Amino acid sequence: MEPTYNPSLFEDKWYRKWLEKGYFHADEKKVLRGEKEKFSVVLPPPNVTGVLHVGHALNSTLQDVICRWKRMKGYEVCWVPGTDHAGIATQWVVERELAKEGLTRHDVGREEFLKRVWEWKEKYGSRIINQLKKLGTSCDWERERFTMDEGFSKAVRRAFVRLYKEGLIYKGKRLINWCPRCHTALSDLEVEHEEEQGNLWYIRYPIVGEDGYIVVATTRPETLLGDVAVAVNPKDERYSHLVGKRVRLPIVGREIPIIADEYVDPEFGTGAVKITPAHDFNDYEVAQRHGLPEIQIMDDWGRITVPPFKGMDRFEAREAIVTMLKDEELLEKVEPHIHSVGHCYRCKTVIEPYLTEQWFVKTKPLAEKAIEAVKTNEVKFIPKQWENTFFDWMYNIRDWCISRQIWWGHRIPAWYCLECGHVNVAEEAPEKCENCGSSNLKQDEDVLDTWFSSSLWPFGVFGWPVETDDLKAFYPTDLLVTGFDIIFFWVARMMMMGYHFTGKRPFADVYVHALVRDEKGQKMSKTKGNVIDPLEMVEKYGADTLRFTLTALAAQGRDIRLSEKIIEGYRHFANKVWNVGRFVLNATKNIKTEGSVAYAPEDMWILTKLSEAVEEYDRALESYRFNDAAKAVYQFIWNELADWYLEFTKHRIYKGTEEEKRTAAHTLLKVLRDSLKLLHPIMPFISEEIYQKLPNKDSESIVISPWPDKECCAFPEIARLVESVKELIRGIRNVKAELSIPPSTEVEVFVKTEDEKLLETVAKMAPAIKQMARVSQIHKTDKAPSGSVSFFLPGVEVYVKVGQLIDVAKEIERIKKKLEKMAKEIEKLGKKLSNENFLKRAPKEVVEKNREELKELKELHAKLSSTLEQLKNME
Structure with missing residues (x-):
């Protein structure tokens, strides 16, 4: 062995050797023949755009610890790795490359653009996989999958068609997150919420048929063009007399009702809010409850579509509307207000709640089995508290928007008949319309949400919908290791799809790992400069x-x-x-x-x-x-x-x-x-x-x-005796340290005990005791020898002869001074820990550290006090 530890000399060497030997490859036949018990895991597929960050390092390390442990315990371990095509993220990267040539995806066309994406994927898509290998992950790389490989694409089409035919997938006009820059719908996870300094504009809405007005506070005055009501809380006595009356919408002049709804927070603003269902998710729900219309006032580029602001960008229109409200004396006041604003995770554009026609999955029927599985412990969350997060989402589940207006991804397998308008949904492109027989068909331009394909991951990787040997041997899987932020977006959806398509749970245990923060507990971010590169x-x-x-x-x-x-x-x-x-x-x-x-x-x-x-x-x-x-x-x-x-x-x-x-x-x-x-x-x-x-x-x-x-x-009994020998050695060393006797100085030791087995063990281990504690002789004794200092172990008295080795008077003085100093420290720490302000304001770890320090000081003070008394007896 090299004299010093140098991992660079052997880490890559051993990983190559393990791959050559095929140690990580699972044999499904051994499982099917009953020769070995299986343990299977799927790696949460990182994005092909990704590079290894510390979250990936934690996730894959914890999985690897379990997989290597299970492999050594005799299980046939199948840990399937792979990557996710990451629709929007990958498209954004390739579009950025095109922009360097002065081109957009529309300039090159869909076919050429997709060709470029595949080229990019072949060149860069395996970066994160190679980085995971550097960490030592023992995945079954021969089974590596990609969410857009041929087999997986078949699984995605089968799932879509079956759900559609079962009435669980439909197309409809609903409110979704929309990025005006990327020009696509976004999932909630693709929306990043950031605290921003904005304003609350207090706007006067004149009451129809009488003098006066109701004041509404809003963070988005530009959306008043689409208002359909003003809402107040039914328990708010300030406005109870106004419910049922109508107001005139500023600038527009349209009359709209005043309604009562529990959604309204009486403490926010004035307690009266504008309802704009086509541009706000909560307002959309209120409108559904009250049968109110939805008025869309923006296009998909975020431009206003109604006069007199038609063609203006939404933020440009905001300024113009605020100016007009001031001119008409309908703006009561403006207050600074910090609020959470959603941004596209890719291009950072402020997202717009947008009413548009999309494809949706009816999730309530799918959620029932997943909920029951967690309730009955068929699927367990570790730590258990994450069940609450799961249930919160699942009990309040909404239909899932699965269409995206981008080009990279699984194209929706729906073909529109240009003759009769019928929608033909099929796994393979139909030659003619199933309704009228026309061959004049056009495929839907949209692709599926990335989470739709990844929801099939635990069984899709094993070859579903084909009943492969891998599927028989390794599904359901045993463990999923993931982060808390995708419990709903991924974990719950895998459970819904797993139960629906296979009738089995996709995994037994879901281990939810922690978030890696910096040493001060702050979230790591490039802007803060506190990121640790694994x-x-x-x-x-x-x-x-x-x-x-x-x-x-x-x-x-x-x-x-x-x-x-x-x-x-x-x-x-x-x-x-x-x-x-x-x-x-x-x-x-x-x-x-x-x-x-x-x-x-x-x-x-x-x-x-x-x-x-x-x-x-x-x-x-x-x-x-x-x-x-x-x-x-x-x-x-x-x-x-x-x-x-x-x-x-x-x-x-x-x-x-x-x-x-x-x-x-x-x-x-x-x-x-x-x-x-x-x-x-x-x-x-x-x-x-x-x-x-x-x-x-x-x-x-x-x-x-x-x-x-x-x-x-x-050998528990022998082990107990040796533990006493260890304490004996520690005690001798401590006595020397307390009395400033050099560690190398040999001392005589006397042991008083009725435990014959211990005496026998001490005798057998005498050479080691003498060497490790620097002892010249060990004697059995019935009484304390003169000139000795003692310490006690359970059922044992130990005497260390020190009289000849120290100046007793000097040692007494030295220890007295030390004890006085320690007493002051103990008093100081005691006062600190009795101070309520300190206990409330100081970080927990600081308080704990002080308590531990006080405990150690008290213990040492007691030991030294005992030694002092013994020295006084020697004078």
């Missing part, structure tokens, strides 16, 4: 270090606070693993491990601790407590193996008998091998690199090696 971190610290960091921080229900400093900190753990591997391999290379072994107490202790670590690790991953799995392996390797067991074995490895050397080497190699297996799901590269150098490896690769048996070696 590829940069891989280059700098290695993929294993980044993976371990993300896993260790992935506590359920808590956002991850990440910084480069934290990643650098976990690089020290990778170094520790490397150094442990080097030590064990170097220490055992000339020792023959064949033959009988006679375990020493410390061997039985480390094997028991290993068994406990395996059990805790399994328990943690079974319930998706990734951070606890990382903690279990971290503590075992660093605290038990490196800090204690390696030290326990040194005297036997270098000075022991042949049998002692053989047993120590045998145990060291077994424990190292199994530690690497525990580490492998989280840190695949370093674990493989060291595993390959072991003389006792049990497989050609750690990837397919058997998982450690947690029940093979457990």
Whole structure:
């Protein structure tokens, strides 16, 4: 092994080797023959436009941890990767490339434009997949899919046609999100809401037939041209006498009613709001309830279509309307107002609620089985609280707009007869109209929402609608790992489609991972300059270090606070693993491990601790407590193996008998091998690199090696005794530290206990105790020897003879001063933690840190006080 840990020397090497050997490829025949139990997962398909960000790194790492763990536990793991065609995002990228040539998509035409998109996809579409490979993701790359590959396109057409024939897809005129720049409908997820400084304009609407007016507050005065009513809350006594009367619409002059509706918030503005159903989603719902008309006042470019503002851009018209209202003395006042404004996620244009004819899916009938599945725990959300988000959306579900006015995507399989107007919906292009027989047909220009195709992902990737062996073997899948922001847009829709088309759940568990924020808890963004580039971190610290960091921080229900400093900190753990591997391999290379072994107490202790670590690790991953799995392996390797067991074995490895050397080497190699297996799901590269150098490896690769048996070696009683020996060593070291005795100075130790088994263990481990605590002699005693300082363990009194090694009077004075200083610190911290203002205003972590510090100070003060009393008795 290299003297220092350098991941760049082996990470790419091992990944290539794993791919060559086909370790990640699942054999469906083994599952169908009943030879192996399957574990299947589908990778949430990243956009072909995408590059790896820290969210992707977290998502794929957590999936990989589970998949590698399951593979080692003997499952036939099928983890299907792929990419999403990302309609609007990809079209936008290619349009931007065309713009460099001074062209638009309309200049080159649909066919040429799509050819260019496919060329772009072939050239750049695999970038994010290659970046995921750098992280070590063990996907079944031979099964990689794309949401517009031939097989998947067939699945999309089959789904559309079947839903249409079942009456669950229809075409109708409804209100949708519209981007005037991209010229297409958008899903809610494609709308980014940003807080913006705007205004509230207070407009007077004159009451018909009497003097006076009702004042309406609005953030969008330009839409008053399409007002059909003024609404107030039915419980608002200020306006109850006006309900049923009519007002004259400013500028337009049209009479409209005053209505009462629970939707109105009496606290907003004046408590009276204008209702513009063709340009506001809430107003649209109000209009539906009250049977009001919808008046459209803009075209699809966001231009006003009614005089006297016809042809004006909507924001230009806003200024003109406000000026006119002032001139007519109908503008009462203007107030600054911060509100949320929706923008197109791609081009950042302010979106417009727009009434247009689109294709929709009736979702209520599809939602029923999905809701029932979560209620009965057939599909489980982890953490469980995300069920509430799921139910909130599903119980209030609206029909889903699935058409997009772009060119890149699955074109809607509907052909209009230009003779009789009949809509022909079919999987393949029909030769003639099914109604009148005419061949004069034209296909719908629109494409399907990207989420429509990705909703078929869990079964579409396995070949549906064909009943393939893959579909039989690997569907339903077992786990989905995703972010909370697409629980409705993707997770719920996969559930609806999965149940509808296959009659089975698409997945058993949905693990919803946290959001990765910066170290201050702020959302990462390029504008803030706080983005952490995972590829940069891989280059700098290695993929294993980044993976371990993300896993260790992935506590359920808590956002991850990440910084480069934290990643650098976990690089020290990778170094520790490397150094442990080097030590064990170097220490055992000339020792023959064949033959009988006679375990020493410390061997039985480390094997028991290993068994406990395996059990805790399994328990943690079974319930998706990734951070606890990382903690279990971290503590075992660093605290038990490196800090204690390696030290326990040194005297036997270098000075022991042949049998002692053989047993120590045998145990060291077994424990190292199994530690690497525990580490492998989280840190695949370093674990493989060291595993390959072991003389006792049990497989050609750690990837397919058997998982450690947690029940093979457990000696709880011996382990308890060795834990007491560890406390004995710690106690001796602490006494030296408290009395400023150099650690290398040897001391005599006396042990008083009735626990004969402990005395026996101390005797057996005496060489290790002497070496690790620098002890000259260990005696059994019935009383306290003179000139000694004592400490206590459960059922044990330990005396350390120090009389000859220290100036008692000086030590008493030194400890007194130290205690006085500590008392002041304790008092200061105590006052701080009693201050209600501090407890309310300080961040939680700061308060916790202060409490922990106070607790430690009090414990140390008590120990030093005890030592002081003992020293006084020596004078």
